[in-house]
């Protein structure tokens with residue numbers, strides 16, 4: 508189904524499933540050609556910042572064609588409300604999965620972490636390359652565990668394109684979450700492909716040891732990563748450390764190069780890791796309270 512302009516009456520909002528700074532995401536029902544379909548409805552507030560985010564995200568989702576970026580089904584935009592209608596994913600955000608794994612005291616295997624990293628790097632490489640030339644380079648700007656979604660069939664999605672960097676945005680406007688922002692962004696510099704790689708490194712660090720990276724403790728943090736996760740493939744350990752380099756020029760040159768290195772070194776059996784991730788997501792969904800599980 509190609510994205511199309513919708514009228515609000517085509518949509519019925521069911522339950523809220525998530526929210527961030529500028530929007531709330533609902534599970535919803537879309538009426539289309541006499542049939543109904545369950546969808547995700549991302550409803551934006553009406554501040555200037557929300558309207559900026561809405562436009563940015565609509566453009567990216569409209570133009571993107573990548574297995575790790577959800578499909579835009581439609582949108583509506585009236586004077587009082589704007590919303591994006593997006594394919595409904597069945598699974599759990601990485602933030603929730605990390606929280607749930609932490610409570611259960613279970614680490615993810617090195618292979619699963621490498622698989623998630625590779626899927627995200629593939630999406631980043633696509634964005635940074637301007638969606639295969641459709642746009643100039645797109646910087647995500649808000650890579651964090653609650654903007655990463657894992658499905659019960661083992662797919663990895665990058666969500667939330669409301670903070671994408673554009674030349675209209677002033678460098679001082681910080682959209683991402685502090686724990687995942689590169690040190691140069693905290694110093695007021697603009698986001699770049701290397702700040703996205705830093706954020707990805709911070710997310711992978713947290714996925715490995717189930718708590719956020721503590722930048723001021725840089726050296727001790729990597730000693731701890733090695734000690735806490737002995738099963739982490741060496742290539743993956745070195746990649747996470749390279750992404751988290753304090754200076755952008757010391758980080759990997761770009762996402763596609765890092766992806767190539769990881770794919771050749773860290774793991775070969777992608778399908779096995781995908782199945783393992785699907786199993787983990789299903790287990791964690793079934794242990795959530797029934798009320799929460801229904802919302803996914």
Ligand SMILES: Nc1ncnc2c1ncn2[C@@H]1O[C@H](COP(=O)(O)OP(=O)(O)O)[C@@H](O)[C@H]1O
Pocket residue numbers: 524525526527528529530531532547549577593594595596597599600653654655656666667668669
């Ligand atoms: N297409 C989707 N299918 C299922 N859940 C989604 C979808 N999009 C977002 N979510 C859920 O909603 C949460 C917030 O979505 P996000 O796009 O990050 O909105 P915000 O801009 O408000 O942060 C996500 O963490 C995820 O759990």
Ligand SMILES: [Mg+2]
Pocket residue numbers: 526527653654667
């Ligand atoms: Mg978000």
